[in-house]
Amino acid sequence: MLEIRNLHVAVDGAPILKGIDLTVKPGEVHAIMGPNGSGKSTLAYILAGRDGYRVTEGEVRYGGRDLLALAAEERARAGVFLAFQYPVEIPGVANIYLLKVAINAARRHRGEPELDAMDILLRVRSKLKLMDMDESLLYRAVNESFSGGEKKRNEILQMAVLEPKLAILDEADSGLDIDALKAVARGINAQRDPGRAMILVTHYQRLLQLVVPDRVHVLAQGCIARSGGWELAAELERTGYGGITGREGGEEARP
Amino acid sequence: MNAPVHHAVEYYLGEFSRLAPALPGQHLPWLRRAREAAMERFARLGFPGRRDEEWKYTPLAAIEKPHFALVPSAPGSVAAEQVEGFALAGTHLLVFVNGRFEPGLSRPEKLPAGATVVSLREALEGDAGELAARLGRVPENVTPFAALNQAFMTDGAYLRLAPGTKLLKPIQLLFLASQPNLAIQPRILVLAEEGSAATLIEHHAAIGDIGYFTNGVTEIVACPGAAIEHHKLQQESRRAFHVAAVVAEQDRDSRLASTSFALGAALARVDIAIGLQGEGAACTLDGLYVAVGRQHLDHHTRIDHLKPRCRSRELYKGILSGAARAVFNGKVIVHPDAQQSDAFQSNHNLLLSENAEVDTKPQLEIFADDVKCGHGATVGQLDEDQLFYLRSRGVDGGTARAVLTMAFARESVDRVGIPALQKRLDQLLPALLPRESEGQT
Numbered sequence: 013m014l015e016i017r018n019l020h021v022a023v024d025g026a027p028i029l030k031g032i033d034l035t036v037k038p039g040e041v042h043a044i045m046g047p048n049g050s051g052k053s054t055l056a057y058i059l060a061g062r063d064g065y066r067v068t069e070g071e072v073r074y075g076g077r078d079l080l081a082l083a084a085e086e087r088a089r090a091g092v093f094l095a096f097q098y099p100v101e102i103p104g105v106a107n108i109y110l111l112k113v114a115i116n117a118a119r120r121h122r123g124e125p126e127l128d129a130m131d132i133l134l135r136v137r138s139k140l141k142l143m144d145m146d147e148s149l150l151y152r153a154v155n156e157s158f159s160g161g162e163k164k165r166n167e168i169l170q171m172a173v174l175e176p177k178l179a180i181l182d183e184a185d186s187g188l189d190i191d192a193l194k195a196v197a198r199g200i201n202a203q204r205d206p207g208r209a210m211i212l213v214t215h216y217q218r219l220l221q222l223v224v225p226d227r228v229h230v231l232a233q234g235c236i237a238r239s240g241g242w243e244l245a246a247e248l249e250r251t252g253y254g255g256i257t258g259r260e261g262g263e264e265a266r267p
Numbered sequence: 268m269n270a271p272v273h274h275a276v277e278y279y280l281g282e283f284s285r286l287a288p289a290l291p292g293q294h295l296p297w298l299r300r301a302r303e304a305a306m307e308r309f310a311r312l313g314f315p316g317r318r319d320e321e322w323k324y325t326p327l328a329a330i331e332k333p334h335f336a337l338v339p340s341a342p343g344s345v346a347a348e349q350v351e352g353f354a355l356a357g358t359h360l361l362v363f364v365n366g367r368f369e370p371g372l373s374r375p376e377k378l379p380a381g382a383t384v385v386s387l388r389e390a391l392e393g394d395a396g397e398l399a400a401r402l403g404r405v406p407e408n409v410t411p412f413a414a415l416n417q418a419f420m421t422d423g424a425y426l427r428l429a430p431g432t433k434l435l436k437p438i439q440l441l442f443l444a445s446q447p448n449l450a451i452q453p454r455i456l457v458l459a460e461e462g463s464a465a466t467l468i469e470h471h472a473a474i475g476d477i478g479y480f481t482n483g484v485t486e487i488v489a490c491p492g493a494a495i496e497h498h499k500l501q502q503e504s505r506r507a508f509h510v511a512a513v514v515a516e517q518d519r520d521s522r523l524a525s526t527s528f529a530l531g532a533a534l535a536r537v538d539i540a541i542g543l544q545g546e547g548a549a550c551t552l553d554g555l556y557v558a559v560g561r562q563h564l565d566h567h568t569r570i571d572h573l574k575p576r577c578r579s580r581e582l583y584k585g586i587l588s589g590a591a592r593a594v595f596n597g598k599v600i601v602h603p604d605a606q607q608s609d610a611f612q613s614n615h616n617l618l619l620s621e622n623a624e625v626d627t628k629p630q631l632e633i634f635a636d637d638v639k640c641g642h643g644a645t646v647g648q649l650d651e652d653q654l655f656y657l658r659s660r661g662v663d664g665g666t667a668r669a670v671l672t673m674a675f676a677r678e679s680v681d682r683v684g685i686p687a688l689q690k691r692l693d694q695l696l697p698a699l700l701p702r703e704s705e706g707q708t
Contacts, residue, residue, distance in 0.1 A: 061659070062655055063651075084659050085658040085659075085663045085664065085667075087659075088658070088661035088662075093659075094659050099656075100650075100652045100653050100655075102653050102671070102674060103677075104671075104675060104678060105670060105671070105677075109670075110657070110660065113657075113660075113662050113666065113670060114661050114662060117661040117662050118661050121661070170660065174660070
C-alpha cells in the first residue's frame with residue numbers, strides 16, 4: 013500500500029529525513045517511535061502533503077501512484093488520513109459541517125451523490141458512541157475550546173467517519189488521561205481492517221500496549237535506526253532511546 | 268467665475284429653488300425654514316474634499332460629478348414578484364420605490380395600539396407638530412450629506428412607540444431603486460418612548476444593474492429604558508453610490524443595537540454617531556463589509572459617552588478581495604462626566620488578495636479617569652494551518668478558502684438575532700466570495 017524509498021526531506025534547507033525506507037502493507041499497523049526531533053512529525057506531514065517540506069531524494073508510492081505528486085486534498089480523497097498531533101481550531105465552522113464537507117468531497121470525487129445533514133448525522137452517531145463523545149461536540153466549532161482529550165478523540169472520530177485506507181496518527185496519545193487514551197485506543201482498534209493500514213507515530217509505549225502494532229520502527233536523527241516487532245517497543249521502555257541511538261536520552265531540539 | 272468644483276453645489280442649489288415648493292410639508296413654516304437652512308449649510312460646506320481628515324480616504328468625485336435627478340420621472344414600476352426577492356419572512360414590510368412609499372407593495376400587519384408607523388410624506392403632510400423638534404434640524408455630528416438629505420427629503424418612515432409599547436415582529440423598510448441616475452434621499456425617524464422596544468431592518472437594494480445615489484439619514488431617539496435594534500442591509504447595485512448617516516440619542520438605561528451589513532454599491536459610506544446621554548445607556552454597533560472588485564466600503568463611527576456608567580461595544584469585520592478598499596474609523600469620546608464608562612471596539616479584516624487594502628483607525632479620546640476602554644484591530648489573511656487541516660480532510664483549496672471566509676463572517680451573522688435576516692445573509696454572502704482564481708494571493 014505504501015512504499016517509502018530512500019526518502020530525504022529538508023525544511024528551510026536543513027535536512028530532517030535522511031534516507032527513510034518503509035513498506036506498509038494493507039491491514040498492517042506500524043509504530044514509528046523516536047525521540048523529539050527525530051523527524052517523526054515531518055514524516056507524518058510529508059505523507060499528508062503539507063507545504064513547506066522539500067523532498068531532496070527518494071520517492072513515496074501509494075497504491076502504485078506517486079504520492080508526492082498529489083495535492084493534500086487529492087491524497088485525502090485517495091484515502092490518506094492524518095490525525096494531527098495538534099488538531100487545528102477553526103472558529104465559525106461547526107464540527108458536523110467539517111464532517112459534511114469532508115465526506116461529500118470524497119463522495120463527489122468517487123462520483124457518488126452527496127449526503128445531506130441527516131445522513132451525515134446518522135453516520136456519525138454510532139462513531140460518537142465508539143469514541144465516548146457527546147453529540148453536542150458536533151455543533152461546536154471545530155476543536156475550539158475542546159479539551160486536549162476531546163481534540164484527540166475528535167481526530168479519531170473523523171478517521172472513523174472518513175474510513176481512510178492509510179491512516180497516519182501523529183501522537184494520538186499525547187496529553188491524554190487514561191480514559192481518553194482508552195477511548196482513542198478503542199477507536200483505533202475498531203478501525204483495524206484487512207484493507208486499512210495505519211502508522212502510529214508516538215513517543216511512548218503506552219499506546220502500543222492498547223493498540224498492538226505489527227511492526228515497530230525507531231527513528232533517530234532522520235533515519236530508521238532499528239525495526240522489529242512489538243518487543244522492540246518493550247525494549248525501548250527499558251533502555252530508553254539512548255540504548256538504541258547510542259545517545260543518552262533524546263534530543264530536545266525540536267518538538 | 269466659480270472653480271469647476273463648485274458646479275455640483277450649484278446644481279443642487281438650482282434644483283432646490285426649482286423643486287422646493289413641491290416638497291412635502293411646505294405648508295409647515297418650520298420645515299420650510301429647516302430645509303432652507305440645510306441647503307445653505309450644504310452650499311457653504313460643499314462636498315467634503317480629500318483635505319478633510321474625516322474624508323481623505325473616501326473618493327467622492329464619482330458622486331460629485333453626475334447631475335442626479337432629485338425627483339423620479341414616473342411612479343415606480345416595480346412588480347410585487349420583484350419585491351418578493353427581497354422581502355424577509357415574518358416582518359411588517361414597508362416598500363419604497365425610488366424613495367417613494369408604495370402602499371400597494373407593502374404589507375404592514377396589525378400593530379399594537381401605541382405604535383405608529385407611517386411614511387414620512389404622510390407624516391409631513393399632516394400637522395407634524397411632534398416632528399418639528401427632530402426633523403427641524405440637521406442631526407448633529409454628521410456630514411454635509413445629511414444637510415443635503417434635510418433639504419431634499421421627500422419620503423421615508425416615521426416610527427413612534429408610546430411608552431411601554433413593544434413590537435414583536437421586526438419592521439422591514441425596503442428601499443428599492445429602479446430608475447437610473449436618481450438621487451434618493453430617504454429619511455427615517457424612530458421615536459421610542461420610555462420602556463418601548465422595536466426592531467427595524469433597513470434594507471437597500473436595486474432592480475437591475477443601474478447607477479444612482481442613495482443619501483439616507485436615520486435618526487433614533489431612545490427614551491429611558493427603550494430598546495431598539497436597527498439592522499441595515501445594504502445590497503445596492505454594484506454601480507450605485509450609498510451614503511448614509513445613522514444618528515442616535517440614548518437616554519438613561521436605553522439599549523441600541525445597530526448593525527451594518529455593507530455588501531453592495533460601488534462606493535458606500537456610513538457615518539454612525541451615537542450619543543449616550545443618560546446614565547446606564549448601552550449600545551452595540553456591529554458591522555460586516557464584504558468588498559469585491561473595485562468596491563469601496565467605509566464605516567465611520569463616533570460614540571459619545573456623556574454620562575456615567577454607559578457601555579458601548581463595537582465589532583466590525585471586513586472581507587476584501589480584488590482591488591477593493593475599505594475604511595473603518597471608530598471614534599469613542601469619553602466626556603469628563605462619564606465616569607465608569609465601559610467601551611470596547613474591535614475591527615478585524617480579512618484580505619483575500621494582494622491588491623485589497625483597508626485603513627483601520629481606532630480613536631479613543633478619554634477625558635474621565637475611572638473608565639474601562641479598549642480597542643483592537645487586525646488585518647490578516649486566511650490561516651495556513653486551518654487551510655491545511657481542511658485540505659487534509661479532502662476539501663479542495665478553493666472550497667477550504669470559502670469555508671474559512673464564511674467562518675470569519677459567521678460571528679457577525681450570528682449576532683443578529685433575526686433568523687430570516689441570518690438566512691438571507693447566508694444566501695447572499697457566498698456569492699460575494701471570490702472564485703478560486705481571484706482569491707489567490
